[in-house]
Amino acid sequence: METIYEKFKTYGAESLSNHELLSLITSNKESAKKVLDHFGSLRAIGKEHFQSIAFQSGIEKKEAERLNLCFEVGRRYNTENLSEEIKITSPESAAAYLSPRFRDLKQEKFIVLFLNNAKILESQLTVSTGSSSATVVEIKQVVKEAIVREARSVILSHNHPSGYMKESAADINITRQIKDALDLVQIAVDDHIIIAGDQYISFRNKELL
Template sequence: MEKVEYKPLTIKDWAVADRPREKLLAKGNASLSDAELLAILIGSGSPKESAVDLSKRILMDINNNLDELGKQDVKALCRFKGIGQAKALTIVAALELGRRRKLSEALERVAIRGSKDAFDLFQPIVADIPHEEFWVLHLNRANKVIGQERTSMGGVSGTVVDVKLIMKSALANLSSSIILCHNHPSGNNKPSENDKQITNKVKAACEMLDIALLDHIIVAGNVYLSFADEGLL
């Protein structure tokens, strides 16, 4: 009896309506699963695995969490068999565009009404980065955003914060008030003693210059802590 060799189906072997690109054109982006959207970015799989199956394998490794996918850099993505540097760069670039789009939408908020507004603005900027960054949000007398600036960038467990640079930034923007923000890559949104000390130093400096320190937001992924809400200011 002649031995029959079975070959895995590729996307080209699928019904046209089930192919990710054709499906997107016919039914719209919302009809595609996360794996199918990722497969469009990847473009191709391998002789043993379709682009969709490769995408499913990547997503399974990160518990099907797109937030975790956004934290993967080129090196991390290249650990998956079938993902080379070019495909990894495409994925990273697409996710960065998504972050920037979200940031653009956040910046359309003309006024900060509470800690959630400040978090929504900063979360796309600092939530996914693997190191700590310290930012200042500048507001006018109506609490409308007039600028934002990163004042320091550090390592995984901390960053050096210079109060003089923060106040220089506030004066340069003619800020009536400011909101501080930094991220905790660990995912723990609890403030450290150093966080509290820096906040108190900035508050004292603000009082001398008649600038209001409205809040200090700690971003930890999709959650945050507000010094103002917690009565720590």
């Protein structure tokens, strides 16, 4: 009888079912079944931290760690841009770049994009990671990094893991504080993008800047 590994060697990874793929990654068919039965889909597994995978499904921690690493490789592959230059000139292009980076996160994360004079992305920085409903942003850090990186403008961004499609009073307040601080050093805030599930909010579109 042909083993899963032999099937993989003969026909390639694309020939394997989800259960077979997870069986090879974890080296345990029973663990693969447990995790699939509990979470129901690969995407649901990919949203979880390895400790959560192990605790909820009952598989070994080392097996959960392997799964977590594989999903992280997949996320990075999916978000890696083939172009050396990423030009962000509109809320739509900003959301297209940011959405894959935020979509499946269960915690709020605040990311700042640093752009040059031609609106080309030079670098980015995760300023903070918070709970499922809040994150704390240090305004001084944002200003310092923008100056050090010689940015001409920035795009602020964070996610709403709940999928709630409305900016909060806190979102508006932190945006105004960062904008006021950056205005003093002549660095513009082009937008603040909030990713909420498969949708987004643009402060520029809503005239909140």
